[in-house]
Amino acid sequence: MPAIMSEAPKKKVYTDTQKHDIFNREFMPHIDSMYNFAYRLTTDEDDANDLVQDTYLKAFRFITSFEQGTNAKAWLFRILKNSFINDYRKKSKQPAKVDYQEVETTYNSEDADASHTVDLRTDSVQDMIGDEVANALNALPVDFRTVIILCDIEGFTYEEMAKILDIPIGTVRSRLHRARNLLKEKLRDYADSMGYDA
Amino acid sequence: MNVSSKMTEVKQAQPIKQECENHAECMKMIQMILDGEANAEDKEHFRLNMDKCMPCIKTYHLEKCIKESLHNKVERRPCPEKLVAAIKAQLNN
Numbered sequence: 001m002p003a004i005m006s007e008a009p010k011k012k013v014y015t016d017t018q019k020h021d022i023f024n025r026e027f028m029p030h031i032d033s034m035y036n037f038a039y040r041l042t043t044d045e046d047d048a049n050d051l052v053q054d055t056y057l058k059a060f061r062f063i064t065s066f067e068q069g070t071n072a073k074a075w076l077f078r079i080l081k082n083s084f085i086n087d088y089r090k091k092s093k094q095p096a097k098v099d100y101q102e103v104e105t106t107y108n109s110e111d112a113d114a115s116h117t118v119d120l121r122t123d124s125v126q127d128m129i130g131d132e133v134a135n136a137l138n139a140l141p142v143d144f145r146t147v148i149i150l151c152d153i154e155g156f157t158y159e160e161m162a163k164i165l166d167i168p169i170g171t172v173r174s175r176l177h178r179a180r181n182l183l184k185e186k187l188r189d190y191a192d193s194m195g196y197d198a
Numbered sequence: 199m200n201v202s203s204k205m206t207e208v209k210q211a212q213p214i215k216q217e218c219e220n221h222a223e224c225m226k227m228i229q230m231i232l233d234g235e236a237n238a239e240d241k242e243h244f245r246l247n248m249d250k251c252m253p254c255i256k257t258y259h260l261e262k263c264i265k266e267s268l269h270n271k272v273e274r275r276p277c278p279e280k281l282v283a284a285i286k287a288q289l290n291n
Contacts, residue, residue, distance in 0.1 A: 020289070023289070028282075031277045031281075031282060032274065032275075032276050032277050034277070035275065035276075035277035035278075035281070036274050036275060039275065049278070049281050052277065052281060052285075053281060053284060053285055053288070056285045057285070057288055057289075060289055117221065117253065117257075120260060121260075122256070122259045122260045122263045125260065125263045125264055125267055126263055126267075128267065128271070129271065130267075130271035130272050130273050131273070133264075133267045133268060133271050133272055134272045134273065137268065137272065148268065151233060152264075152265050152268040152269055153268055153269060153272060155269075157234075157235065158233070158235050173226070173230070173235075176229065176233075177225070177226055177229060180229065180261070180264070183264065184260075184264070187264070
């Protein structure tokens with residue numbers, strides 16, 4: 001498996017033409033995934049535009065830190081995630097505090113690891129349309145939403161997610177597990193409200 | 199004789215468990231299986247036990263359905279052309 005990004009990237013010297021060539025060949029093919037990630041994080045089209053633009057301009061500026069042939073998609077996702085946390089969240093319409101508090105509370109609660117089975121039927125989920133699933137996803141605190149997007153929508157491995165999010169693999173696993181329990185609760189609430197389980 | 203041999207078969211067949219005593223661990227394993235992250239030992243355990251426990255069978259189908267719904271049903275929007283053009287214009291400045 002190729003390394004995503006080394007801890008101490010070797011700086012390369014590129015000409016302007018080479019920089020543009022790497023940018024177009026390695027970075028631009030991921031722009032749809034990046035846009036969708038930004039849109040799912042911000043849930044706002046204008047903010048998603050700004051976040052993707054900032055991320056790509058940063059990627060170009062720091063292109064010498066990128067090792068050709070390594071995982072460009074994960075490298076870009078990591079920059080986007082960091083831009084979102086450092087720049088965007090501060091001016092976000094949704095204050096970050098709420099999310100952090102909710103995450104901490106969920107992490108620290110005694111039953112966080114307990115086997116709590118959500119009473120949700122597979123048939124109910126099968127009957128849902130994409131927007132209904134997306135609404136349930138969007139209702140999750142952003143840290144939980146992020147792991148589900150990366151794993152289930154974008155198909156990153158746990159190892160890639162650990163590097164994108166700067167957390168250990170064990171934390172990826174447990175956060176994903178909790179995120180899925182929360183998602184099931186949101187889906188169950190929605191199914192109940194629509195009478196899917198009636 | 200046929201009846202008695204059938205009865206023996208029925209006696210030997212294991213009933214499907216309706217309760218799972220390890221469900222928290224099982225859920226984690228099922229998710230890792232679906233994510234393609236389980237090791238060989240877990241995969242083998244899953245293969246041998248999957249059809250013996252009703253809560254785990256239900257969990258497997260539900261988790262699989264949610265994962266597939268997220269991947270296949272949630273709309274993916276193409277990046278707006280204007281944004282691509284704006285990024286390229288900024289690079290050439």
